[in-house]
Amino acid sequence: MGDSGTSQIENKHNKLGLSDEQVLNMYRDMLLVRKIDERTWILNRSGKLPFVLSCQGQEAAQIGAAYALDKNKDYLCPYYRDAGVVIVFGMTAKDLMLNSFARAEDPNSGGRQMPGHFGGKKYRILSGSSPVTTQVPHAVGLALAGRLEGKDHVTFVSFGEGSSNQGDFHEGANFAGVHKLPVIFFCENNKYAISVPYSKQVACNSIADRAIGYGFPGISIDGSDVLEVYKVTKEAADRARKGEGPTLIEARCFRYMPHSSDDDDRTYRPEGEVAEEKKQDPIHQFTHYLKEVGVLNEEKEKEILKWVTKEIDEATEYAENAPSPAPEDTLKHIYAE
């Protein structure tokens, strides 16, 4: 595929070393997490899922960054919206649905944690919690362990702009800066910490500005441009692997949905704001690009959508019918047995 000779715009992905197949996979993954997310809201509103945390509007940032990492050796400390990150590292639609339905088979926590609290040793995704930003020092520790063991893995830790106010962000970033550890600090700035806007969270222009205090580069990028995110994250990963230390990336994103299924964002967001932001929908932008460079056409688009829908249908059906943990499982895994 990919008769890019006919395109009207520049082929950016080949220049970045990404094949047509790779960008189509990126597109498929973006669409997959968007559609999984949409499905979970329907399941929530129909009373089948108690709680949903959403990634809609942040897919390009998540997928672009995760594709820039080495999924066979790098470590992730994601935050609760990062369905797009974990799916690239091997989680499936079924895994995410099992997580949403809190089933025994949920690979993240066996039904113990709320949705979006990702973790899985086989994917090198460290289990996360609800107190925000605690994962930042963990990522630094995973990087330190790699250095002590002579490995060249990079750790990727993500968080929202609100989280960048927490002490753990500053303590972790400072530690990594002092010891030049291979950590990518990835802030998905969706402009809201639940209801509190950026202007009431942060006084500097960009989250990336904070990096100067820790002695490593901070870069602010358009988080709706998946190839831009890929490019900058790849550079950060290369630097980290070469021993040149951490990077802070601020991906400027949108949050199309309320904070969670229990939140009503109409009480604090200006009317029309989301509709305006949706004009820059990262998936639409990427679809447009892929069509312009001749990698995607109507037929291929339909084929991918069909695959995505089938994946989600099967995952939903499987997870809905999967058993819950046994009640007594509540007593397991407190200490080593």
Place this chain on the structure above:
Amino acid sequence: MTIISYIEAINQAMREEMARDHKVFVLGEDVGLKGGVFKATQGLYEEFGEARVMDTPLAESAIAGVAIGAAAYGLRPIAEIQFADFIMPAVNQIVSEAAKMRYRSNGDWNCPLVIRAPYGGGVHGGLYHSQCVEAMFCNIPGLKVVAPSTPYDAKGLLISAIRDEDPVLFFEHKRCYRFIKGEVPDIEYIVPIGKADVKRKGEDITVITYGLTLHFALQAAEKLEKDGYSAHILDLRTLYPLDKESIVEAARKTGKVLIVHEDNKEGGIGGEVAGIIAEECLYELDAPLKRLCGPDVPATPYNGVMERFFMLNPDKVYKAMAELAAF
């Protein structure tokens, strides 16, 4: 057997474990070149190098949090919090993260981490270099809390803590560091976590204690012996989870129980010990259960007169023991 101090025992445990297992490393404030403000890590920097004896930035949450990440990877970090009083910024990492890692991941991840923290008063440390903070960590399933009182236990328990697959909070009484000396085997040994230890056998009253006050109780018992009463003394050693069996056995032994700790009374470990005894063997008691503890004030004052008022000592413990024995 060699006679060494409590702090030498701690130093030996770390040195021997670091030599045995390259995955063991130390991190904390001033632990490297300086060898720690109490010298607990003295000589480790020279022997094992900067990478494995790491001076960290002054930030307790990062010390704990970075150690958690390294432990999750599979290393065996020993994180030092310079004074237990300064552990508060790290509580979120210890309680929300380390203690829950195994449970929340359904047994997928674990956190074999030791956090050492010098605690306790009697060293002119004032409010913020004297506190007993152990009780606040003793209702956190997933965490183990250890507080040895002798060099033998300190070394054996620290080795067990380092080898443990779960996070262990290791409280070292500062007054014991150089004040307490004792015999330690020349060969490798461990002391299991979760087991209390009878430090003195007796028939008339039972004292249940841990840390510095164990030594006060042992001294007081010698005096009480002259009054014609023999004291049975149980050292808890592990504060969470408690060794219920040994507590009940010790209470049954004499039917008169005095619980002693330096930490203030309300909400202290003694309440839980009393609860266990009340549940398991109330009708075998011959006297009301007694607790002798630090007063319920925020912390030990700096002024020497006030500090002495706050702290327990062998005389105070003797009085409480004699009173109970005569009941």
